[in-house]
Amino acid sequence: MLRLSQLFVRTLRDDPADAEVPSHRLLVRAGYIRRVAPGGYSWLPLGWMVLRNVERIVRQEMDAMGAQEVHFPALLPRDIYDLSNRWNEYGDNLFRLVDRRGADYLLGPTHEEMFTLLVKDLYSSYKDLPVSLYQIQTKYRDEARPRAGILRGREFLMKDSYSFDIDDEGLQLSYDTHRATYQRIFKRLGLPYVIVKAMSGAMGGSMSEEFLAPIDVGEDTFVRCTSCDYAANTEAVTTALSVVNDTDISAPQNIPSPDCPTIVTLVNLLNAQYARADRQWTAADTLKNVVVMLRHPDGHTEPLVIGVPGDREVDMKRVAAQVSPAEVDVFDEAAFALYPALVRGYIGPTVLGLTSTSEIRYLLDPRVVLGSEWVTGANQQDVHVAHLVHGRDFTADGTIEAAEILAGDPCPLCSSPLEIARGIEIGHVFQLGRKYAEIFGLSVLDKNGKPAVVTMGSYGIGVSRAVASIAEVFHDDLGLRWPRAIAPADVHIVITGKGDDGTTQFATDLAQQLETDGLKVLLDDRASVSPGVKFKDAELLGMPIIVIVGRGLAAGTIEVRDRLANTTTDVSSDTVAAHIVTLARSDG
């Protein structure tokens, strides 16, 4: 039993100044967490109970699927991460340090390397496989913008696991097993989720899906189809490649276009001076060429021009996901000075491409389909060109999913309109493939006695982030509302009587009875605290059932509030214990 008179907790009346989102605000106000540094939080007793409840559910389900728990150091030697090149690739996101002997170390942001080496150390035959290993461990990432309390911290608790298989069929099975386990975990946690296709990002590999909790404050934007079950991270949305067959398009024609460096000014000019017979010119008729500077992990930089229809912005998150591990920098004045072929505001495809004289890489969004006709820059100041046809008058070095995705865009599976939503990434399942096994030489002997490179899957759940995500989903204006599976206690009993009126005795007996029945009880037995403050605290702290033992006791009634259903019931004091036990064991 937890007694509020002794529990190490203090609620705050005011929101913390730096709190941007409800979970952050409420977890601090309710005394669950405290900030220590940017992205670094201490867990107070109630918060720690919730975190451990989440951790327990994750562990139980991982064990149930047959995964085996191990534990690696967080402090790792550089040489291993040099082999995978992630010492460099992680850039500023990696915490690096030097020990007393001058050796380089890092704080592990993820442990692919370590797991690969461990399996190599122990296993040597196809008979040893498959195996899935996991750990629940503190991770470190030097985030540029730690935010929202424990939603995006620099030190956080994560379950990461890895599957090892002899072949692709095995990997698919391990992946499916993990995916099903994640579904069970989030169901037990009471956390709603959408599974979306994801980019593999810096990790290499193929099949990749994210579990997103659909919450407006989430950092991830995703799309889902309004008709079929397609869902994807915006980074991962694909656009079907198509072709236009129109052989009647006029030859390219230069158009003097002084002071028209933007799409808007260009479209205005077109409609004013080159009016079409059939319809108005729109931004969709123009081809916008956006230049960025890529910075590769080895430090070298490279210009990249991306062509998108003029009615769409370039979505830099989508671009970043596709050029990773290179990073995307702005293309500044100094850069333009280095590449005179690029005439700012008038860039066009005819001087672009690795095989052109400029040798500047040029990639097109798939919406710039083969055979389509465009108005675009003519690569000289104050001149555009019309009737420029993709495939006839220009080509590119390839395609890149770069244009922003808009609500109403067609679903790549069924062409129904897509809708756009936001979410928090709470889990990730990912077919890593043979990348790390190849780097570290993880092979086993196959059935024929020949070495076969092992194929891996990589799977993560943010354990501390799940706590915040649950708080985002389960709260109201009054405070937190924990799902039963992870609440610090099942029942919060508030004594509002004066002590000598039997309320303290009744409440204490009831708490004892409920604990005997297997419930965990938080008893507000504080003597000199007003009923109003006690009610407010009970609502803020968020136990799923609040029981009020007060004036009604004289008449034999106890007030039972269901914080999740938001209902209040007066129950006879004779049957209240049984009532509460039933309620605490119900769903929802």
Added chain:
Amino acid sequence: MLRLSQLFVRTLRDDPADAEVPSHRLLVRAGYIRRVAPGGYSWLPLGWMVLRNVERIVRQEMDAMGAQEVHFPALLPRDIYDLSNRWNEYGDNLFRLVDRRGADYLLGPTHEEMFTLLVKDLYSSYKDLPVSLYQIQTKYRDEARPRAGILRGREFLMKDSYSFDIDDEGLQLSYDTHRATYQRIFKRLGLPYVIVKAMSGAMGGSMSEEFLAPIDVGEDTFVRCTSCDYAANTEAVTTALSVVNDTDISAPQNIPSPDCPTIVTLVNLLNAQYARADRQWTAADTLKNVVVMLRHPDGHTEPLVIGVPGDREVDMKRVAAQVSPAEVDVFDEAAFALYPALVRGYIGPTVLGLTSTSEIRYLLDPRVVLGSEWVTGANQQDVHVAHLVHGRDFTADGTIEAAEILAGDPCPLCSSPLEIARGIEIGHVFQLGRKYAEIFGLSVLDKNGKPAVVTMGSYGIGVSRAVASIAEVFHDDLGLRWPRAIAPADVHIVITGKGDDGTTQFATDLAQQLETDGLKVLLDDRASVSPGVKFKDAELLGMPIIVIVGRGLAAGTIEVRDRLANTTTDVSSDTVAAHIVTLARSDG
């Protein structure tokens, strides 16, 4: 049930090259841990189970005593540790790093600062106290000599707790409660211990005791009385101050002593040229003055001369404990050049002391008692001085417990002979006092409404070290022998039959039955492994009960080995399950 055919473990036939002690050797060979870096180890599934069993017992007992669990980040901002000066004091033992914004961080070696600030944040009245908080958390110390596997690592799991009281009586009670809890914890772990008085070291404060597991490979030397229950870390042994009253001692007399820079050469000279009538001169008649250089946390250095009887060495660990947080460096040639008053080999007390012309601090071991007479250096090359009396002819700036403790030295409590033993520090209880509360301004209002500085206790158990300590105590030539409370499984069942002879079926049924009865079973169901290898693995892995299902089954007998008692019993196959359950629930 754990099946060896699927368990992620491989036993090694050979000892790891770097293994110095049995626990390290066996934990690596049995596949419990793997080295990743100096002082950094990965936990494999069996090792992790043991660690979590230890952690569970520690947590249960901490909760039972009413301590409340919290959790701090390991990555901590410098400013807090600047306030306590430990950013400097920890010297090279601290892992330091810089984040992407250039801010200084450290990896927490211990969390006094954080706990103090947290209580300050939440509590404000004497009514809130006492409170005891704890965490079970990964700690980091950049040890100069990480050794012995997980016995002394650089990343390790520790339970640290802190008590907060309004007055000294409260602190004593909190201390006693922690001490009793530690006794229960180590009893449950099956780990023998000795409680020894300890120095407070760098931590400041007063009462301090260590729990040592008496193991020969331990790094800590301690003494215990052969008669009373006195026990102390050698650093903490005290020598009673006494006085000699002898007014008949001759005046000091210089003695030419060419080529006598050592105690041995000096004693030989005395006996050859200045023979005593009553007895031979011995080293105990000489006063040895040893110079060291102190390096203070702020970087400044200071010479210190320590006087001990010539028949004892200076114990630098004892000195280090007493001058901490200053560190002890050797006094080298360059240093001698800076202090010409110090004539190497002929240093004597008459030029020493802060008030002397040399202004060099001079401290005497308490064995150099007031009124005693000595032969010692005369501060000129090739000259000693005899009949120099402490208090009559020289004084010092104070005393320091510096001389080595020898077996047979008198107990400071009862004067019986002391014995000397070695141990591993597995726990530490410590009255920290008001040091951190003063630094961080942790005051609460007392009964009279006046601010009172809180007094703290600090308490630690090395959780990962406890695993190694238990392995040190519980092993034999064949392998590990885990106490039941922390073994990865209660029973290890070995199938030695051929599968089609009913042994596999019987063993599997037995394993199921035992699991139903609440035991945890490790089943060696490997098909193509010889009985000899299976026996060796079972002995190495160290489950407390080994059950062999083999040829005897045809005759209705199963072999049950008690690894702890080292006995083997043939049991009827009809009753073997009940026999094992009884054995598994017995003590020992």
